[in-house]
């Protein structure tokens with residue numbers, strides 16, 4: 001192995017302020033797991049949950065890149081966040097984000113960060129080439145994600161475009177289900193509430209920047225694989241984005257507004273963008289968005305918002321609070337429905353009028369949920385109950401386990417391990433050739449790539465492993481998943 005990886009992991013213990021640098025796992029383990037979710041599980045499993053809380057100080061928050069992150073491969077921006085899930089504590093939570101944070105972490109010389117312990121007070125971590133620092137963050141605690149990014153970049157100085165900040169907002173600080181980690185304004189990791197785990201560590205942000213380049217073991221083969229990849233993307237081998245239709249078409253009324261693409265590192269798909277709202281109550285406001293309408297217009301649609309500007313501003317508000325609009329928005333939408341059907345009254349909502357379309361009431365409820373005040377206290381408890389119900393649901397679906405893992409799931413998981421965005425995935429063979437050429441695995445191909453996907457799925461299913469079980473040894477206990485997949 002001579003490329004693709006920077007070869008180093010940063011382990012930061014916020015309780016003792018101990019910072020240590022470790023080498024990546026040995027080459028054969030790495031080839032079995034590749035990157036992102038695979039090695040992320042390897043590090044998560046080093047600290048078993050053992051009946052504790054996912055927000056326990058001793059449990060890790062892992063941020064992991066893949067071998068393509070930060071390379072010239074298309075949309076090579078992916079980083080994965082892993083922790084024990086707030087929604088389903090017996091399961092590992094795996095979330096992805098894009099933007100620039102992953103590539104900049106690699107340019108600082110690291111493939112991943114394992115955060116453990118809890119700061120005595122709010123802190124933030126700076127990884128600036130070889131310089132690593134834990135700084136006080138009292139002045140940042142309580143700020144939204146937009147302002148946190150801006151202030152940290154200003155404190156660090158230099159070109160703000162060359163620094164990336166992953167941070168939590170008030171939602172993560174309050175350790176709410178749905179707490180997200182946001183980075184580079186338009187991007188964020190939400191599945192499993194990693195922002196709440198980060199908040200439990202009193203960790204407000206991690207800022208990264210550097211000047212190193214990712215080594216490529218076989219540049220000629222890598223360039224050939226990337227050229228083929230780009231050609232296949234140009235041929236439209238796979239459409240980008242979810243393309244889901246919504247009941248309310250928000251795009252028609254805002255078609256004249258200025259849209260500025262905000263693509264992630266080395267991405268031509270450009271599903272992230274800013275919109276300058278020019279009409280309605282939010283005229284003059286610029287909202288930052290990423291593709292995938294479910295987490296944006298979905299939350300607005302559920303509470304009856306029809307105005308495009310209000311929908312976009314509401315989505316931006318959830319992002320600024322560092323809250324997943326699908327999780328918190330669902331509970332708020334249920335409250336709106338109860339109000340509309342007369343099951344709750346203004347007396348119970350503390351005077352809030354939850355008629356459909358009242359975006360101001362949604363924003364006030366989010367604020368109340370966060371501080372645990374007013375009717376928000378009731379909703380916060382429902383949010384936790386929903387998380388517990390989801391946890392029971394996960395336990396039920398986990399048994400009995402599926403005898404077979406479909407090729408599509410293996411393919412999807414394989415892609416989650418590479419460091420490239422799923423939206424840019426074209427074919428298993430092409431992406432696996434790019435990974436092989438980057439790392440120096442000359443005989444790495446599609447079949448082995450799918451085996452990696454199957455192996456990581458098997459490891460994910462093995463919740464609450466016995467102490468000492470490794471991710472690799474899990475595959476031996478799951479022959480159906482680790483067997484060579486059918487083409």
Ligand code: SF4
Nearest residue numbers: 098264267269271421
């Ligand atoms: S497709 Fe979207 S999420 Fe993926 S890398 Fe490009 S801008 Fe980022």
